[in-house]
Each structure stands twice: as C-alpha cells, then as structure tokens.
Amino acid sequence: GQQVMQIPQYQHVQEGEDFTTYCNSSTTLSNIQWYKQRPGGHPVFLIQLVKSGEVKKQKRLTFQFGEAKKNSSLHITATQTTDVGTYFCAGNTGFQKLVFGTGTRLLVSP
C-alpha cells in the first residue's frame, strides 16, 4: 500500500535556527496537506498544496510540493518556542483518503 515517510523523525534546535522536514511518498499524489500537532493536542490543518512545484508561505513557514508530486517539504525560518510540536504531511492519491506521514517532532530550546 501507499507509504508516506518523513525525515527527520525528531529534531532539536535552538530558538532562531531554521528547521526543515521532508516528506516522501511511494506513489504520485494529487495533493498534499500539512498538519501541526502540539504536545498533548490534536492535529491542526495548516495548508494544502495541489500543483506540481507549488510553493506557499505562511509567515515564517514555507511549504513546497515537488515537481513529480511525490515529495514535499516544510521549512520554518527562525524557529520560536511556539513552533514546538509534531508536523505531519498527508498525501491524497485521488481516492479521497489521506495517508498521513510518519511525522517529525520538533523541539525548540529558548
């Protein structure tokens, strides 16, 4: 079945450093979504990318969808302690069912 892997599994940064998580799918995706889950919380939808090579920005967060629509990345510029949490990508193959990635846990030290 379809698999969506994320790397790294875990990253610990100092506040102000940049952070990137990468998402790779075993199959071509029709779109990809990103979610953030705070410790003890539930996943919250951040954004959806649909087009090949698409880049979207939300303040310090930059999301990119690969040309082949099989990979994606989330980059956070100048991390803050409020960025702490686990970031999940989720791929949609067009069969209307998302497959969530393995997640990247981000820890930010002040």
Next chain:
Amino acid sequence: EADIYQTPRYLVIGTGKKITLECSQTMGHDKMYWYQQDPGMELHLIHYSYGVNSTEKGDLSSESTVSRIRTEHFPLTLESARPSHTSQYLCASSHLGGHGYTFGSGTRLTVV
C-alpha cells in the same frame, strides 16, 4: 461556532467492558474518520464514512465498530475492551470536495 466534539476526553475502563466513544460535528461535513494514535506516533486510520449509512474499515485492523445514522454523528464502539486498546482515539471530518481535515480533541482511553 461550528466544530467537532469528542466525549469523553479521558476514560479508564476495565478489561471486557463495552464502551462507545462519541464524535459529533456541526460543520455539515459529509466525510468522517476515526484515527488511533499512540503518544507522539503516527496516525492510523481505523474507520471512515463518506455519508449516512456508509462506513468502511481503515488501514489498521481494529476490533471496533462504527455507525453513521446521522450526518453529524459518528460513534465508535469497542464491544470488549482490552489493554491493547489503550491509546488516543481521534475523530476528524472534512467536506466531500476535499481540503483539510478538522480533528476533535481526542479521547485518551486506558484499559486496565
């Protein structure tokens, strides 16, 4: 305010008991889902529904069952709880046309 609600928030129950986890949404979403997630780990889809009287099993084998008699309500039932069922259960919903899922706050289940 439109939202998705899960009850109870926490539940500790003995082995062999029957339990129902409640999930209701007021957004008029057609699609609803149940995920199982251990702390800090992946989300595993256990059941989903695309509308009233439509239910499907997800990717993770589960001993639970679901029903969808009303659009807004998607309860999950465990007929006989076991310690291996200890986990967090997250309910989510979305529009038929796609876009992001809205998740409930989850039910943290402990079976002793």
